[in-house]
Amino acid sequence: MSDKVKFNRRNFLQILGAAGIAAGSGVLIPKETLLARTEKDSRRRGHQSNEVKPGELDDYYGFWSGGHSGEVRVIGVPSMREIKRIPVFNMDVATGWGITNESKKLLRGRYTGDTHHVHGSYKNGTYDGRYLFVNDKLNNRVARIRIDYMEVDAIVDIPNVQGLHGLFPQRYPKTEWVVANSEFQVPVPNDETNASAFTKPKQYYGLHTIIDAERMSIVCQVLVDENMDLAATDYKGKYSMTTSYNTEKGVTISEMLASDYDYMLVFHWGRIKEALRKGNYTRINGVKVIDGRKGHSDIVLRIPVPKNPHGINVSPDGKYAICSGKVSPTCTVVDLDLIDLAFEGKIKPEECIVAQPEIGLGPLHTTFDGRGNAYTSVFIDSTNVKWNIQKAIEAEKKGEEEKKKKEYIIDVLDIHYQVGHIMASMAETKEADGKWLVSLNKFSKDRFLNAGPVKAENDQLIDISGKKLRLVHDSPAYMEPHDCIIVRRDIVEPNVKDRYDMFEHPLAVTESGVKRNGKNVIIRMTSNAPVYGLQEVRLKKGDRVTLIVTNHDEISDLSHGVAISNYNINFVIGPFQTKSVTFTADKVGVFWVYCTNFCHALHLEMRMRLIVEP
Template sequence: MSKVRNVFLLFSLFVFVTGASASTLQDIMKQRNLSEKDILAAAKTYQPSGRKDEFITFSSGGQSGQVIVYGVPSMRIYKYIGVFTPEPWQGYGYDNESKKVLEGGNFRGKKITWGDSHHPALTEKNGEYVGDYLFINDKANPRIAVIDLKDFETVQIVTNPIMKSEHGGAFVTPNSEYIIEATQYAAPLDDQWHPIEDYENSFRGALTMWKFDYDKGRINTDKSFSLELPPYMQDLSDAGKGVSNGWGFINSFNSEMYTGGIEKGLPPFEAGMSRNDNDYLHIFNWKILEKLAEDEKNYKIYNGHRVISMEAAIKAGALFLIPEPKSPHGVDVSPDGRFLIVCGKLDTHASVYDFNKIKGLIDKKEFIGKDPYGIPILDMKKTLHGQVELGLGPLHSSFVPEEGVLYTSLYVDSQIVKWDYKNLKVLDRINVHYNIGHVDAMEGKSAKPAGKYVIALNKLSIDRFNPVGPLHPQNHQLIDITGPKMELLYDMPIPLGEPHDVVTIAASKLKPKKTYDMGSDSRTGKPHPDATLAGSERIERNGKNVKVYATMVRSHINPEHITVNKGDVVTIVVTNLERAQDETHGFGVDGMNVHASVEPGKTASVTFVADQEGVFPYYCTEFCSALHLEMMGYLFVKDPDKKYEDIKKTQLKKMSQEELMAEYKKIIATNKATDDVIQSVVKYLKDNNYQKYSSIERLVVDALDQYGKIPEVKAKADDAYNKGNLDEAILWENQVWQYMVKTADVGLRAKNNLARTIATPMSDAAARGELAYLEGGCNGCHVIGQVSSGPDLTGSIWRTNEKWVWEFIKDPAPKYNEPYVKEYIDYFNLRMPNQNMSDKEVDDIVEYMKWIDENADLF
């Protein structure tokens, strides 16, 4: 019985059990003109809400310079990763931390704002994919990027110091020792002008072996090196594995070394570069090369980078050539490392080389000659396992678990061919839409392919999707390969660049973070030096440089007012105090061209010149809560060369005498209340012998210095009042209040520090609890000893009990409707969020709250 019939039997059973309309499915099929095959394909890719994909695909973003992440079999796009070009949603290229990463990709000192990302590659161990890091190359500006898969962020870009163009990257050696990058279009390795007439002498190809430090997750440029190659237009690369481990392979085109000149009346490149019947497959031994790179007699230095000469590599037995069909476009190494698959775009055949035969000829030094640069050439026939006629325009191949089976793309025929490279026979083929480039089976370039699906990366879509103008999306098609025949399941439009190639890994191998450790710099993986916890927000000025230490937590930014002078260089450092996953905040300042994505626990910063006078709102750019729109503040930019009218004075001029008297009495009452607070603080400090503690005594001295300025100003206020000048009296009383506020601020800090000093010593658990409390952003709503935007926590355990408090911190939602909690929710118009604390963290926070209650009289 067919799978389709099984689907319909299950549907019939559903109808019988539920009483649903028997014609529902058939009606939908008829209305939408769907076949039984369509329904089955949809069922194979459909993911019910909450169900996750089995595989994750990383696709190059082509001319966008980015990486696209999507799932298989659903083909749902999950993320665009900013790599070589700015990406606003993530703040990539707009915050300081990511700008520093992008600056690593400056080409010859020049800022590059676009890239042509091509070939993604995953870290490997023993040739198997490991989901720790992803690498990708930039064809347009020879660069390699490192993406940390703990958070799917680009953490490093290195620029090739000798290449002007590349295509053969990024490819990884079996234990991620090196990332391979090979040139595309030959050019001088130095940065000097050379005439095209000197092509064979001055122009060169190259191979770069980028050393990857796995422990640090970064490329070590000092331990990286390159190999000089002939100007043959090297193309794609692959690293050997298994029996060929330690070797690498690069194909090429333009063995003719044709130099073009269509503007001079000469044949174009496409004619001159395809005259020969064969081009060259390059064979190199990177283990020998890394030893050569240790001896300065084997290399030259270009732009501070070691380049091993062809002569040294040839002499050491590290470089060879084999003829291959003309205009090839890729070399793919079989999972066991024995067979190399090469396809020529202008040949209908795929060529299967046997590495054992290659190595045998090398060991015997059996060559058919040398190229013009002295590189030994092996006999093509003696290295071949065989050839298979596949069709027009064979390009790339990908492997599956089935012995000897692989899938190859046919560009001209718009097909994928399934064939046996050991027994040299075609097994199946399927049409794709249209002009396929790369093809990828699940983990299909690793030592242990997973099979199940193949992705066709089609260059054209033409009639597949709704028209969106002359620039069409490209089409990634998902193909089921579990049955005897390939079955097309899904057409997926890709609207970002030309997605040149993909790499796919089992989703179970990826272990990304859910949140950052509090105060992390996501680009370095280390604590951010300017991370700010709740209560440490501040604004610091150093000449024209203003630095703001800010925090974000649902639903406010602290501080909410920032005043600077026109011409100031302003840096705002923002820490997201959330611990709950997916509670990302964004930070943007209107009109300043800065943006940061600040995920839970992350610290990011933006810098700009406040070059225009005015008022500029800043806000959370990520819709994060019901009060998201209220999560904002104002940047005030004043012109230091202007004299501004006192707004309070302006307002007072509009008041009647009665209104002025009311305002005066109001400010007098406010000052009296503020002074009462100050006097209570002074009494507390004196009663607890503050002078015994030098650090607290210094704070008290500062506070008293502010307080000591009040009598002179108060005398001016009283004098104005006695003369009947109420508006001036109010202004002077406002100045009194300013001094009182400063006094109270410093005095309260002194009081709090003294309370901490004389309080019962904290247990280790309570100390850990306080840290979890601060890192969790609890301090954003709760202030110990005071009612803030949330209730004072002092006495919380006494008011309920320890078990209740523990449960509430762990998961507050079930208690929202309890009368005790509902009363607080209604009063503060806020609900306690779930900060996803671990059991251990909750235990520690309860101990911290018990310590607070023990010392309640001090707070």
């Protein structure tokens, strides 16, 4: 791509000449090619265009959490077009997520969820394009999404916690572990065996959960007194990190804000593995729980930061962790090379801090451009602030006078309105490329047509390829994305499939038919546009019916729907996909089963009957 940006018009004419010769015709310069050149100029630094014309594709896959919609969304960046919604913890009546047996097995009766952080699996500090992981703050689960099918393949319940919030995968050498934090301290265990702790908040704890990314099972939990919200991992596979805003163990706002200092916590993975090896844990609800409390073990390092910090993000060079202050107007820059010294007791934890620049009122999250600059979302001021990390460190060394000049701040952009998370393209990898920034704003008043009292969020797209931040596009978002990642297309695209591996599903149907065993009926049916493999099935009232359908159309994009009239059932099957539903034939009559997902010129004729006899 960089080659192309450098490309100038003069060269282009020469090349066209060459093309003309190769074609055996004269040199011919079509007008539209010159126009095309001018468009390419709009990729110049600081002048990027977000326009993606018909037939063109976005440069990035954006993966957005869906907040309390419970889903994950795929957004094309920079066009900001929503390409797909991946149902995760929610019920989705379009695809049948929560309706089919396959999805019910994963959801186990819970159809609410609150996704905050979606992150990709890593290899050597950058995305490998295999999986996405996402948390459920509401029902305390972690789901994994296979990128090849862009659908959930595993959900793991996290016991002993509430407010499962920050989540981050291991970045190096590859994602074997995923960590997730509990934001709400609770009694551990939180059940009748521990009722005496219910009214004693001092006996509430937070847990840092480590999940095996391949098996999607829990490796262990580290118990601490503090609560934890955001999570991060380093680029060497040594630590996971978090911020805590309730070191006070408060249960009311005033109690949570009592102390002037809270912590950044660092978890030492080597020592966690050692504790597991030595058996230094207790089993609670089947999970190995390691005591990480102050004075009980040396697994957790506590670095004091100004009160109630929020985001924690690691710079793409792996050198610094930056805690955004929230209640404090500062960001705290922690030098990760000093962490080992602090763990060994050679320096004090606070000596790992190398800068504390003042950014603005309410800094929440920080992201990076790979050129040494940080971008912090500032909630109260409603701005995105670009600042230089090295300059902030130098100012810190020079002292208060120098800091007051704030020369480390490069640009400030007003956003509309009140930003939460902020994320730059590839910023959570060593390949941060400093092209685009997305500001996930919580209010959108006056930015879109008024659609009633409950309004959309406003995701603003900002060009960060130049020196200044340039607002390029507003896009409304249904409630409520919290965080996103922006992944280069070439990482994801090769892994995405156009059809399912048919026999990955053990019940894939190759021949249609009905099998009855007493009251249990298994209907196996193929589906080829525009015909289902069966035209009618006879049932008796009260039959327990399992309907298994396999889409035999190989053509990419040719999905079928299967809806059973008046039976509250609908699902969609992609090319070569199999899904099943189980229901009781409790209504007598003729019920048309029809294709809901347009498939063919004779799509409307694609139907069959279930005849339920009394």
